[in-house]
Amino acid sequence: MPGNRAVVYQGPGVVEVRDGDYPTYEMKDGPGVNKANVGRRTPHGAILKTVATNICGSDQHMVRGRTTAPEGLVLGHEITGEVVDTGSDVEFIKVGDVCSVPFNISCGRCRNCKERRTGVCLNVNPDRPGSAYGYVDMGGWVGGQAEYVMVPYADWNLLKFPDRDQAMEKILDLAMLADIFPTGYHGCVTAGVTTGSTVYIAGAGPVGLAAATSAFLLGAAVVIVGDLNKERLEQAHSFGCETVDVSAGDPVEQVQQILGHDAPAIGQPLVDAAVDAVGFEARGHGENAQTEMPATVLNSLMDLTRAGGAIGVPGLYVTGDPGGVDEAAKQGSLSIRLGLGWAKSHSFVTGQCPVMKYNRELMMAILHDRVQIAKNVNATAIPLDEAPEGYRDFDQGAARKYVLDPHGMVGRRAA
Numbered sequence: 001m002p003g004n005r006a007v008v009y010q011g012p013g014v015v016e017v018r019d020g021d022y023p024t025y026e027m028k029d030g031p032g033v034n035k036a037n038v039g040r041r042t043p044h045g046a047i048l049k050t051v052a053t054n055i056c057g058s059d060q061h062m063v064r065g066r067t068t069a070p071e072g073l074v075l076g077h078e079i080t081g082e083v084v085d086t087g088s089d090v091e092f093i094k095v096g097d098v099c100s101v102p103f104n105i106s107c108g109r110c111r112n113c114k115e116r117r118t119g120v121c122l123n124v125n126p127d128r129p130g131s132a133y134g135y136v137d138m139g140g141w142v143g144g145q146a147e148y149v150m151v152p153y154a155d156w157n158l159l160k161f162p163d164r165d166q167a168m169e170k171i172l173d174l175a176m177l178a179d180i181f182p183t184g185y186h187g188c189v190t191a192g193v194t195t196g197s198t199v200y201i202a203g204a205g206p207v208g209l210a211a212a213t214s215a216f217l218l219g220a221a222v223v224i225v226g227d228l229n230k231e232r233l234e235q236a237h238s239f240g241c242e243t244v245d246v247s248a249g250d251p252v253e254q255v256q257q258i259l260g261h262d263a264p265a266i267g268q269p270l271v272d273a274a275v276d277a278v279g280f281e282a283r284g285h286g287e288n289a290q291t292e293m294p295a296t297v298l299n300s301l302m303d304l305t306r307a308g309g310a311i312g313v314p315g316l317y318v319t320g321d322p323g324g325v326d327e328a329a330k331q332g333s334l335s336i337r338l339g340l341g342w343a344k345s346h347s348f349v350t351g352q353c354p355v356m357k358y359n360r361e362l363m364m365a366i367l368h369d370r371v372q373i374a375k376n377v378n379a380t381a382i383p384l385d386e387a388p389e390g391y392r393d394f395d396q397g398a399a400r401k402y403v404l405d406p407h408g409m410v411g412r413r414a415a
Contacts, residue, residue: 006146007387007404009073012065015391017384020074023047023142023150025087031072033140036126043089046154048081051098051409052175052381053145055390055402057205057279058316062136063391066281066323069136076145076404077103077133078178080171083158084148092155098167099158100177100363101151102355105131105141108156119352124152130352137320145387147406159359166367171410172374172381173366175403176210181362181373183353184210184277187312188218190349191273195219200255200270200304202297203277204232204243206401207314209377211275212241217371224258224271226251228289231399239376249286252303272309274301279315280332292325295334302337307344314353377401381410 008018027033027040053076062069079101083093093099106113106121112129113121120129125139134143142149151157159177161167167174184207193199197220201211204227215223216239225236226244233243244254255270276297284293285300301311317332324330341348365371373379380400382390390402405411 002148004146004148005384005406006074006143007076007384009062009069009071009075011071013063015063015075015388017387020146023148025150027140030140030142031070032136034126037140042150042152043087044154045087045150045152046083046090046093046158047085047148047150048079048099048101049084049148050079050081050144050146050406052080052171053404053406054078054175054178054180055145055387055394055404056179057207058135060391060395061281061316061318064323064395066321067136067318068320068322073134073136074143074146075134076143077135078175078180079103079133079144079149079151080175080178081144081149083154086154090154093158093160096164097158097160098164099160100174100359101133101144102157102159102359103132103179104352104355105133105139105152106157106356107153116354116357118354118356132352145384145404147384159363161363162367168409170366172379172403173372174363175410176373176377176379176401177359177363177366179353179355180206180210180377180401181214182355182358183207183314184212184275185214185217185358185362186353187211187275187277187314188214188273189312190310191275191312192310193218193220193273196221197273198222198259198271199224199273199275200251200301201225201275201277202301203227203315204229204236205277206377208275208277209236210373211277211314212236213239213371213373213376216240217365222259224255228283229397229399231397235378235399246285247289251285251300255304270304270306272306274305274309274311276301276311276313276315280317280321280329280334294325294329295336298334299337299340302340302344302346305344305346309344310347310349313348313350317350379403381405383408383411
């Protein structure tokens with residue numbers, strides 16, 4: 001039986017690639033594993049040889065020490081893999097299938113799963129609804145930034161690609177289906193983006209770029225992306241987005257200039273829909289651009305969005321942040337101008353994206369060349385051993401989506 005090298009969180013600012021145990025069909029005690037899950041058997045699971053596993057901004061929150069993640073936690077919730085073994089209860093998924101793994105772990109049996117709300121499955125995390133691989137307070141399911149990973153409820157969770165050769169030709173694009181493409185799409189759908197919409201997206205990281213890609217796919221007329229990072233703004237501009245450098249000041253006037261005669265007077269609502277792809281580590285605008293101000297994005301989006309519009313919030317917010325700017329922020333309590341949102345009849349949708357609600361349709365858009373998500377987010381494959389460098393570069397603002405390639409399958413195909 002092979003071993004299993006994996007990316008492990010070793011404390012704030014430190015990740016290492018370490019040798020670990022090959023997956024089994026029983027949850028074992030370990031860092032972050034909920035005690036009620038220890039000994040849980042998963043004959044409904046499958047073991048995957050990891051083809052691609054991505055570094056996510058949500059992982060960075062943990063690595064920065066901004067959550068209660070324990071040292072020793074195996075990271076990684078964005079997984080694409082080849083099935084190498086199946087549990088005794090697996091009926092339809094077969095060895096050799098190449099599949100996308102939704103980052104939400106869901107049972108397919110509970111009320112929420114049956115309503116396609118797989119981000120808040122009731123049966124996979126004893127502490128609260130919802131779970132994910134390799135993430136703090138999510139039940140302790142082992143992460144997938146590794147050579148091998150076990151996926152529970154395999155017949156339900158795994159999205160099989162129809163043709164292996166076709167999938168491997170487009171593997172960098174398909175690797176985005178595990179999280180950021182559906183997440184960005186969900187942000188736009190819940191914000192009401194449709195044909196002819198004007199859209200503002202806060203954040204030009206991978207999720208923001210995925211949201212911008214999704215807005216175009218949904219038919220938006222104008223997609224505006226705001227960020228502090230010039231390299232990331234250039235990446236957004238490369239596929240047709242208008243951009244706003246919020247380090248220059250409040251985005252309202254810049255958005256006004258972009259929309260021109262289609263916009264109302266300065267100080268009035270501007271866009272039809274807005275997406276928060278930043279989350280709880282947001283910084284301010286203008287002279288406050290280097291100051292953490294976690295409510296800035298949500299408050300600015302209420303300013304920017306027309307009355308009756310909607311705001312999608314795929315950006316991560318947490319209930320526990322040891323590095324919060326004040327005692328309230330440490331508990332996830334922010335100074336949101338809810339009265340403004342109420343007065344403008346805004347709707348807000350928050351929480352994990354229910355990946356399975358969208359991933360098959362987005363897979364078809366990729367396979368039939370309707371979208372180039374890997375190009376738009378600048379997906380870049382690196383070996384598993386280079387994960388620490390990838391985390392460092394991403395944390396420093398690299399305009400890339402790093403894809404770990406544990407077995408050299410992505411690199412060989414890309415070459």
